[in-house]
Amino acid sequence: YIFGFRADVKDNVHYAEDGSVVYPAGHNVVLYSPDTRTQRLIPGTLESEGITALCVSSNKKLLAVAERSDKAMISVYDMQTLKRRKVLVSSDAGSKEYVSLSFSGDGKMLIGQGGAPEYNLVLWLWEKSKVASVVKTTNQQGAPMYSCDFSHGDSSLVGVIGQGIFKMFRNADSGLKQANPIIGKRDPSLASCQVGCQRERLLLGMADGEVLLLEVGCMCFPTPPHPTSPPPNSHLPITTRNPEPPISQPPPPPAIPRYPQSSPLQGTDLKAAFSCDNGLPACSIAVYSKGFVVGQDQGVVTIFERDDKEFYRRARAFTIEGNPCKVLNLAISPNEEHLVASLDNNQAYTLMLSNQEIMKHDEMNFEILGTPNHAGPVTGLDVCVRKALIASCCSTDRSVRLWNWVDRTCELHRTFADEIFSIAIHPTGLMILVGFADKLRLMSVLMEDLKTIKELGIKGCRECCFSTGGQYFAAVNGTTISIYNTYTCDNVGNLRGHNGKVRCRVGSSH
Template sequence: YWLWEKQQLLATTHIEGPGDGLCQVSFSPQDNAQVCITGNGIFKLFKYSEGTLKATILQKGELQNYLCHAWVSAERVVCGTDTGRLMILENGEMRWETSVEYKIPPRELEEDTTKEPGSLTSFSAFDSSDISCDLVSDDNGSQDTLPRICAVAAYSKGFACSSSPGVVLLFEKSEEKDVYRETQEIWIPRDFCSSEPDQSDREDIICICFSPSEETMIVSTTKKQLYMFTMPSTEIVKEKLAHFIHLHFPLHSDAITGLDSCIRKPIVATCSLDRSVRIWNYKTNTLELYKQYQEEAYTVSLHPTGLFCLVGFSDKLRLISLLYEDMHVFKEFAVRSCKECAFSNGGHLFAAVNGNVIHIYSTTTFENTNNLKGHSGKIRAVKWSADDAKLVSCDAHGAVYEWNLSSGKRESECVLRSCNYSSIALSPFPKIIFAVGSDQTLKEISESSILHEVPAFDVVYTAVAVSHSGHMLFIGTSLGTIRTMRYPLPLPTEFNEYQAHAGPVTKV
């Protein structure tokens, strides 16, 4: 029990139960000194007083595996169990109970017969109505699966809960005393950009919340998506079946493995282990294009014109045309598990990494014009010089090489076997390279020598980028933070740090 404004711990208590731990702790909305704690075989109410948490109420009767709970009034708590039971408890006594059935998505006539599974959708700002809301039943799913109440939230008319993948049920108070009735089912829409659209709406909902005005309900899912639903203002407009829409647009559901920005357009491309490629507009803050493929995507590079992108998949390297409402593969290259690729600044060449070899291709003829060999470890990053005459690469065995594209030979090298490099960046100033890796330092390299090493202070630097002016560095860390440093590098080390992500920064 914390006083968070002063970062002060006020009280602690130890909870023991027959199950495997606690699931949820919450304050009473009317009394912040009263706390409800639920879990497997646990339902307890505590009161904070004089520096201690005192148990005031225990549940009477058979204990359940409570997965979630919510306060519906100052004295009453609704709880959901792993067997689909909903219970309202007041002072530990049962006031109301019901069992919810496992829900199967309703089969509806598809309104848009022209949209094929796997097709691509564009999204406008703050509007995801382009997403089809048609739903079909999961023919492969087990209809006798036990429901699990994984999330519940209260509002003035009753409460909402999720009992099955992809659906939220609304319960409202009836005219009978202590009785709630189910009034509405709200379903997650199918995603026709998914490689498996029939399964795309079967996401487990893990959190439900209402806006203070109760006009909007927001849910989050196990696939890291956010959906919204506008609550009906009157009973007249309420339908038994309704559908969520994306809060903004679909987000990546797995680690982002590739990131690139376009030179001539305000767009950024990302790819992910969720097998999708997405094109974002950072001026309008919108998702312009999005498509999911059958294979995992490891790396992406945007052509300077913004009309094409390279994507390295587990089976091939693909050159994709970015059309108005489609992403069309028009050339494939036999480069398996390509983890790094990059267009030259002029766009006439591109580099693709296969293990410890860098393949150079012509963008106009698609010919393999050069193969740069010499790395002993897997290549982690490649960067083109401003004039495209040189290429710099780093690998997992501590080597940083500078290549001459005319001769295909190495011009300089800096090898530090104790460091597993993860990222490099080129300064606009001549012959300055920045590299980061496993040894927790930022290195400034010039002409085969390390000029400066800046310590990271017990954090691993994972990615690095340089501003166009060359006077600012942006460094990602294993803690999900972004550090900014001035160049020339200050001694002693000075930087600003911003918490950006909950996991390691993979690309900058």
């Protein structure tokens, strides 16, 4: 079982077919069941340096995991058996990592946006472990790219977003070719997130709080005349859609629509624009049958519903209280009853989407997913000998947490004003040592709080521990290790001899 969540992974929350929530934690991918509070784990590759992006296919049966290594790598897993089906490695990414992944609608292709320095977009025929096309997406200044996504309505269209960049590409016979997205008078550099929706349309989130609805069906090549097509002067309209979805056409023809290289590319059609009415940037978008949901800055989630007159209308907005940060990713359960939102402070919350019509916007309607997590790296950790408790601390959020590894819950959470460097828990689980920037504090563990018993003048203590029996504790003070009596807090000895700062300590079990 893993306590924690990684916010620095792109597209870090998804739903599996069985309703499990998929998210990264450490160097693992977790499939968490909210009903049973159990986890299934997919460990990362030993040779890699960490997970950078996740992606789940539209049928919820495939999971792609991008990892940082000497050559950027992608692993494709079966979501039911959790077995690895393919490992995709190529130098075409021009980077040690992929920053974003996306499956095509039929699940046969996988697109990956490479990271620095080249920022290449790589199109994989993943079942054959073959690179179909590579194109550079950044501008002349080398601006970072951070998102790529297949269009749901047309699997030959790919949108990419970077710092001040929004581009679209179509997969033609000669490879990925850039299209011309037209978004009216809006500045394309404000594009911040995207998602494909039904009827060959794309929702594009903007940094000014607007969401644009683009018609991508017209974003295609003029098809050559066909014997059965109406003449040019016919009054009948000519549609660019195929009679059947491309994925249902067995080869030949190919599984995806491809067009002549010499045909020009046309632009998108801006159908409508919707405002979140708060001016906050749109950071993420999720689509469901009744409309779409926008995750914004300051922990705001705005819901839009279908409208026959104006496509969509803003219905309501909710705020995740106590979390004034970006809503990085959104995921909607297969039955569309639950919404999961991941934040950039490593927290994940759920919302009963099916009950959102009767909720009050000024109340806290979100529930924590699993346990409340640290907002940054864990700087101190200790395990209790006689109780099923783990004590941890974090300098980023200045918090101390006690975890019950049997019940899989966070039993106690306390935030302080000062930075925290180290922690140790007494063998009985009734006391803890916490090293702050100004002092070392011995604290008593109460039902829902921590009470200071004694303060010692050791500044920035980065290592401390209790003895096996708990009658003594040791604390690092620069190059000296000081020994104290736990119950009187008297200094009973000092260990000197190190020339540099003591960075680690281990107590004897005897």
